[in-house]
Amino acid sequence: MGADSGNGVRQVPTFCPLCVSKCGAIATIKDGTFVSLAPDPSHPTGQALCIKGKAAPEVVNHRDRLRYPLKRTTPKGAADPGWQRIGWDEALDTIAARVAAAAGEHGPESVVFASASPSTSAMSDSIDWLNRLRRAVGSPNFAVYMELCGWGRMLAPMFTFGAPVPGAYLPDLDNAGCILFWGYNPSVARLAHATATAAALRRGAKLVVVDPRRAGLASKAAHWLRVRPGTDAALAMAMTQVMIERGWYDEDFVRRWTNAPLLVRRDTGRLLRGNEVFAEGDPAHYVAWDGQVAQPVAYDPATGQYDTDESRLALRPHLIWGCCGSQDPA
Ligand code: SF4
Missing domain, CATH: 3.40.228.10 (Dimethylsulfoxide Reductase, domain 2)
Structure with a gap:
């Protein structure tokens, strides 16, 4: 916490939590009240703040900001919900009892957790804890909206690396050419x-x-x-x-981590199956080309294994395996 400069003003290094950017910032506290937020250039993400970050004191100090749990005291649909302030313990006990009752009576799948998008809200810091709670309850249901950019950001890493990359990551822009x-x-x-x-x-x-x-x-x-x-x-x-065409790719990576070695049928445009090539072939298997011995080899998607060393897989075959076992010059 920043020290009081003597006039009731403190400068507190922090970050803006209002979206996944988490911009480094300095909060100014005057007589105990948060009055302004400014960029902190010494922070890796603190070169600038957007208008939302600059308006953070308005969010924090707004008279309508929800600061305490409120309990509805009239039935849903009533003109006046009859909000009544309750303590945190009562709020937590009430929610826990309702969730436990629903899970006990109908199974944990009957419970749905929901959240604002962590990309563009203060949920950015809490989403992982909410997911831990959901998993502890045993519910697979999580309803969260996602911005257009979020789909690319979350799904592209899943397709590229096989797993989502946490939303807070920063590409290596410092070293990018x-x-x-x-x-x-x-x-x-x-x-x-x-x-x-x-x-x-x-x-x-x-x-x-x-x-x-x-x-x-x-x-x-x-x-x-x-x-x-x-x-x-x-x-x-x-x-x-x-x-x-220009070979601007890493062949070893492509062989090991993509489906580029798999052969495609010309007539259907679909991946060639093991039973379409080998006498005892498995229809669940796909087929690649062993360039060293010029023969087809099976690929088992369940194990991720080829029936040959991956380094031998052809990526630019001069022979393409046509349907029903015929070899067809490309
Ligand atoms: S809301 Fe604005 S200032 Fe706050 S973290 Fe996001 S981009 Fe940065």
């Missing part, structure tokens, strides 16, 4: 990313922005790719094509 924003405007969505990107541009990094609008840092981008809304996939496919 090229930064790609795809439908992302951190100037309004995540200030810490915007300020870190501006610093990266000052030291010479290149920025590419894919966005129908020239929004935020798009005006400073080396390339602003103004796609028509809904055509992102075409751009992504085109970029992927160029990367494949």
Whole structure:
């Protein structure tokens, strides 16, 4: 806690919890009242605050802010809910008893937990605890809304790394030589990313922005790719094509962590199955090409194992396995 400077004013290093950006900040407390929030440039995410962060004292001090648990005393639908202030212990006991009763009578699956989005609310700091409580109750149900950017941020790591990356992570913008924003405007969505990107541009990094609008840092981008809304996939496919043609990918990684080695049927466009190639083949298995011995090999998705060493898998086959076992020059 910051020391009193002698006139009843204290400066307290903190961070703004109002979204996942968690911008480092200095809170000014005057005579015990929180009066202002300012950026803390000594903090990794403290180069700037958005208008919401600057308005934090209004949120904290607003006369309508809910500061205590309230209990409804009239039936739902009544014109006046009859809110009555209760203590925290009574509130917790009431909620725990209701949850335990529902779980006991109908099973824990009957209980649904719900939350504001952690990306854009103060739930950012509490969401993990809420999930721990949900798991302790045994409920699989969690209702949470998510912003458009959240789907990409959460699901892209799941597809890329096999697991979600916690929302508070910061890409390595300090060391990035090229930064790609795809439908992302951190100037309004995540200030810490915007300020870190501006610093990266000052030291010479290149920025590419894919966005129908020239929004935020798009005006400073080396390339602003103004796609028509809904055509992102075409751009992504085109970029992927160029990367494949020019070999701009890590072959070992692609063999080990993607489905690129798996063969696709020409006639159906679907992945070739083990029973379509091997006499005793398993329909649950897929098929790749062992480039060293020029033969098909099975892949078991349940174990993630090929019937050969992964380093031998062909990524650019000169032979493609057609349907029903025929070999067909590509
Ligand atoms: S971007 Fe704004 S709301 Fe989010 S943490 Fe920073 S100052 Fe707070």
